[in-house]
Amino acid sequence: MNLDLNPRQQAVREQARRIADERLRPHAHDVDFRERYPEEGLQALIDSGYCGLTVPREYGGMQADSTSACLIVEELARGCPSTAALLLTWAGGVMSIAGFGTPQQKRKYLPGVARGELKLSFALTEDHCGSDAAAICSTAVRDGEGWRLNGKKAWIGNLGRADLTVVSLKTDPDAGSKGVSSFVIEKGAPGFRTGEIYSKLGARGTVHGELILDDVRVPDEALLGEVGRGFAQMMHSLDFVRLLTAAHAIGIAQAAFEAAVEHAKTRTSFGQALHRHQTIAFMGADMAVDLHAARLVTLQAAAQLDAGHPLGTQAAMAKLYATEMATRVTHKALQIFGAWGAKKGSIVEQMYREARVTEIWDGTSEIQRLVISRGIFGR
Ligand SMILES: Cc1cc2nc3c(=O)[nH]c(=O)nc-3n(C[C@H](O)[C@H](O)[C@H](O)COP(=O)(O)OP(=O)(O)OC[C@H]3O[C@@H](n4cnc5c(N)ncnc54)[C@H](O)[C@@H]3O)c2cc1C
Structure with missing residues (x-):
């Protein structure tokens, strides 16, 4: 799907996809199934410099623009949601220290965070x-x-x-x-x-x-x-974290979508490939539209932030739409897999569960609706 990314953003995305495919995905099921820390994923984050994704360059970080950060988180989540979730957890802390810390605190902590030594x-x-x-x-x-x-x-x-x-x-x-x-x-x-x-x-x-x-x-x-400024600081950090959470949900949905498309092409029923049944093909169409819309809402909000404009309600819109989209898309993907989608070890079974928690953390869907409705009605 053409997203109008510039060549640098495309390269950022391709690199993250390669890392996710080669270093995250091979362990993603085991991490989920055994509920174990994603050590391999963490090492990949350290090697690629992603630990410093949001750390300013003067402290040794990548200082990725918001669009690149979203693209990276999406690709990593497509590979291993738990590894990508580490970056979401860190982003809140980094935003707080980089945004509100004293010069001493920044010098003390941020270089270690960027190197992956301080989690x-x-x-x-x-x-x-x-x-x-x-x-x-x-x-x-x-x-x-x-x-x-x-x-x-x-x-x-x-x-x-x-x-x-x-x-x-x-x-x-x-x-x-x-x-x-x-x-x-x-x-x-x-x-x-x-x-x-x-x-x-x-x-x-x-x-x-x-x-x-x-x-x-x-x-x-x-x-x-x-x-006494902790609440305001937290809300400021959360706006950005919500964008990353939206990207995380998109990556989860994308992984389930790709698996479902492959399954619909290779599995047959009543003498033809599943996608030849219009019901299944239309599910694919609905999933593709939903995913595309979520990416547009999220990347548009990221671009707004990169252009120096305040996010306003757009972070809430992105978080709300992308996380609920992920639940819809993974639900359909599981349906396309039939019983095999309900089996432990199936990627759609995992992504179905992964999608659901994204509607809760970093502010539930109801809280995002509250934020958006306050913007509309001025309350
Ligand atoms: C996997 C996971 C990871 C998390 N990681 C962290 C973390 O690292 N750090 C951290 O501090 N927290 C973390 N959280 C907590 C998360 O941010 C909270 O669970 C979330 O904010 C919701 O709070 P609650 O669970 O207490 O639900 P409640 O606030 O009790 O809400 C219960 C229900 O009521 C709804 N509701 C509440 N108030 C309103 C209202 N005014 N209008 C309409 N509906 C309303 C909610 O949307 C929800 O449906 C995590 C949660 C999960 C599931």
Whole structure:
């Protein structure tokens, strides 16, 4: 499908596709099936420089433009959704440090992130709240020259693997969203530990679970940006992460689509190839249109960001459309496979599950609709 990419963007895409085909896809099923960390994928990210995808060039990163970042994430997700999900988890942390960190914090952390030596995690959600992020209860309280942190986070990605975690905490419990501040916490800080690790539907190679803050003491230098600005900072980072999440969902759908097309060409029923039945051929047509539309919405939003314009509701539109599209497309792909699509080890079985979680993380579909409708009705 012609997307009007310039030669450099086409080269970026082709390189990512090659890496995904050669180094990610061969392990994607095993990563998912055994719910194991995508070590091979991580090494491929390090070797290709993708760990520094969003790290500014002055700190040794790629500083990819948003369009290239989306193309790379899409291709990697097509190869191995769990590996690509690592980049989504890191992107939130990188955006926070690069966007709001002090010069010292940037110099201390970003070169290591770009080299793949420092892995990141982004901790916002708690047991009792995900969508209503301002309702978090975990706290950071002034303690002499530093801070004392307490609470519990839930659904935190890259758990136990991250060297740095950007954590959102309440510094003023009575101030709602204006009482949230962000901290960057290094692995090994006393009292900073993992709790339950979840077994889950998709992105099974990325470890998710509880992060416990048990009287963790950090110096003032751990504060990221200004006190009370953590919520606004997080929303800013999330806009970009939502674009990458949209690209991730497109990659998942593309993998299922390609498998379904191949199956429809090679499997026969009633004496002819499946795609000769109009119902199946039309499913292919609907999938292709849906995928193309999702790419256009996502890459148009990325281009808007690259042109220096604020994203507004477009990140929400891309996230909403692409992730729901992925559920529709993987559903049809599984249908085209019949029983073989329901068998463990089938790529469409995996992508069907992978697609579903994309509608939840980084803001559910309902929250994206909330953002978009506020833009329409000015509330
Ligand atoms: C695989 C996976 C990875 C994740 N990774 C991370 C991570 O790395 N870091 C992190 O901090 N979090 C992470 N999360 C958490 C994720 O961001 C939250 O699950 C998500 O924001 C939804 O929150 P919730 O699960 O608490 O649902 P709730 O907020 O309890 O919502 C429940 C339902 O109600 C709907 N709803 C809620 N409020 C409204 C409203 N105002 N209007 C309409 N409908 C509403 C929701 O859309 C949803 O359908 C991850 C989640 C998953 C599944």
